[in-house]
Amino acid sequence: MDVGQVSNATFDWLMDLHQRWNQDSKLVIRNQKQYLKLGSYVGYLQSPSGEGIEILPKTEIASPQRPESLRALLQEMLACSHQLPFKEGDAADLARSDIPLHEWIISQFLIQLTSLVKRGLRFDYQNVEEESRFVRGQLDVGKQSRQSPSKAVWFNIRHDVFSPNRIENRLLKTALDYVLKLTKDSHNWRMANTLAHQLSVINSFRKPLPEIAKWQDSKLMQPYRSIKPWCVLVLEQLNPNFQHGLHSGIAMLFPMEQLFENYVSHHLRKSLPSDAKITAQTASQYLVHHSPDGGEEKAWFQLKPDLLLSHVGLRTVMDCKWKLLNSTQSTAAEKYGISQADLYQLFAYGQKYQNGHGHMVLIYPRHSEFQEPLAKLSFSEHLHLWCVPFDLHQKKLVPGDWIYHVPALSPDEPSKRKGFLSERLESLDDVAKVLGGKSGTELWPRLNEHFGLEGELQLIRRNAAMSRSLGDPIDDYSDEEWIAGFEYFATEPRYNYEVSTGMLLLPLTVNALLRRLRITKEKYQKIAQGQIASDLGGISAHLEENVNLRTMRKRPST
Template sequence: MIQVREYARLTTDSRVVPSLDCAVVSEATLDWLQELTASWKGSEPITLIDGQRSLKLGSYVGFLQSPGGEAIEILPKTGLGLENSDSARRILQDMLMAAMGIKPRVADAAKLMRMRQPLHEWIFSQFLSELQKLVTRGLRFDYQRTDEEGRFIRGQLRVVQQQRQAAGRQHFFHISHDIYSPERVENCLLKTALDHVLSACRSSENWRLANELSHRMADIPSLLDPLNQMRNWKSNKLMQAYDTVRPWCALILEKLNPNFQQGIHRGISLLFPMEQLFEKYVESSLHKQLPKDCLLKSQASSQYLLRHTPENREQSMNLFQLKPDLLLITSMGNQVLDTKWKLIDQSAYQSNEKYGISQADLYQLFAYGHKYQKGRGHMMLIYPKHQQFKSALPPFYFSDELVIWSVPFCLETRRLVSGEWTKHFHVHKQV
């Protein structure tokens, strides 16, 4: 297992000393990554540098496994200096669960051990744990219509087929009846994911549990094309027991099984953009801390940058939709909260560094402030907390009436670091 973090460099140069920021891979793996990169359009999880013998990872985390079996675990860059890989992996797991809308359970010693596993093995263990609880409780059966030829009549006689029965086989009856069977689409999808886990896992504990569950579900067939069947998964009151295992099943079938992926790249590519994970993580955390009279809305889209009336047309049209990450709606008005997965430095206040805050981000907030807050009030830029950014920066003023605060968010406590900004925001009851 090769372990790196965001923005790391992958090379085939054996003279390089491996670290979290640089790793040595085989020629075959680098060739596969180049082919994989060429197939991505509109996103750049991996970029090509130094000709053709070196690649640079982007702001994506997850797990890569080449067709030859070489595996690469990509962890989030949660600090500017050296960091503990177990801590970074635990934060990534918490973010992933928040993004998938899964409520964390109370951790016992066994679960804490699983959190130290590579990301894909951890996903396998979460799936197996939830599947074991479901199987122990009992799988949901359903009636399946069956047409067959039998010696006795049960159900409905298929009259037309019976009239066409050959003379020598008139003692057999064409019948149609229902069988109470576990072969419903949800159980077949779970069995398909379980088969993949059993063949792909390397953890002895995961393999033991997968093997046990495989025997208990031996009567349920697997699906050849499970991705098209995921849309047929029913979510209703009768299927509530399946809700906790469903996201893990979908993740395994859609991301971790190369047999079900489209194209010729048969390795595993499980990558998550850190910008989106961080946004979902902050949103999930703040939702639990909001006062009752406040509403946190994700990806508000009611405002546009421009209104334009084309020539020879009577009606005007809106152009360039504005979608802030989070919009806090209170009795005192709207407040824009924008998340940025970037490590800024509170000591770099010189004019040429500007703490590492992007000028484009401030232009974006300027537009949000005028459209969603009528050019007045307080807005917030939320960055991850780390050693060089432990407290909120002094406010930035677009004008005397429009102010921006840059506030650190602690990834471990899942709270915004308190400061002067708390006088102007109603983000949580107690800070």
């Protein structure tokens, strides 16, 4: 359901909690009645009176009849977002899909802790100072010299004890104490009670959160790696010491936008080709640069797209929005439900991260009213946006025409990815279009924007190509039959070193073009950073030129 009723005591607790939240919750008053909107958050709330409120992801416009599938989806999204070791479709989890989120987290923590205890906890040496009738370890001479005659038979000693009271075990025991206090599930309580007796010799922390940073991830502690994220989640989200008075209930909320973004990026990375990379929350660009009071120039208003895809030298901005679009609302007034603010945001991303050229992807959850990608939205002749649904159950983007422009995101259609990269570029027009231009006359500015430089473009005549030398500049781009290729080069000003793509002879494949541009750009960046760069670009260029020259000699037309 989208609206629920709670008791007055629970509502007062929510109102008190609402005043302290830094979230997008909102108080609404209608017909002299108060409503509290929790915004785009999911999770579980439990008031001090024991009344529970479960907030599940809204994946359909209509209210769901069976929440079990939504609970399973939320559990998987939470596992992806917090990098929790979670086996999808486990029979025990499916059988207990009716339990609230916090009880599921407790259950997973107890399962991991039980497994760890069976394999054996790690002990560590701890230094102990005490008085003893026998000398062991080191004698504390300073304290012993001040010892009173009445205690002459006692020795002040320091020695090491092989103890289970290491930081990791104490954090686990502290989390177990929280679980015993909060769980109301009989199965969880029995497991927790059994473990509490087994770990009774281990001391808890009163303030555990500062100790989490001291958790060791050495090879010796490898068996603890799977339980650590569950332990941290319990300590951070179920800490009863955080709340006092009216806040003594449970408030476990997670931002749905972040869960969806992490869920999408997790599954997209699984199907990426080896030469592609997705970066989350990159922040290398700013909206404006300003020199306040004529002083040093500063960058203001940082731009952080959710995901940035890098593939064969090209970048694609991707943003994830947890919102239900409606593909039937195609009027100018409804606009499918797309937010105008989101489009302003994507336009700024496209200008700064893609130099105003190329294709971007806006990802929404798939549902009954949004089954297929929308037609292309164009900011300009060179910058375009695709609204694509992500199937939450099949864990992939729905294919469409957008795949041709972003082939790295096409796991189920490798032929399209391979076909795009192996496509032959016969003319300068073809080369310019791959880089976002309209015709060969835009090749030079497109190359400048791709490299972020002011380089020089030299067109190559066919007779010059045969003699492996650059010809005079050709001003008439339409005279394609006299153009054999091109070369782009730029001078690094700091070291006065010239970097070149080498002779790129037509025809060439998209893959060869993008690979050569990537190598050249990497070489330029190494030189600019003062690193010693191997001449990989020159070697690659030399090999490709020889192949193309041999091909040209075999063609009668040349």
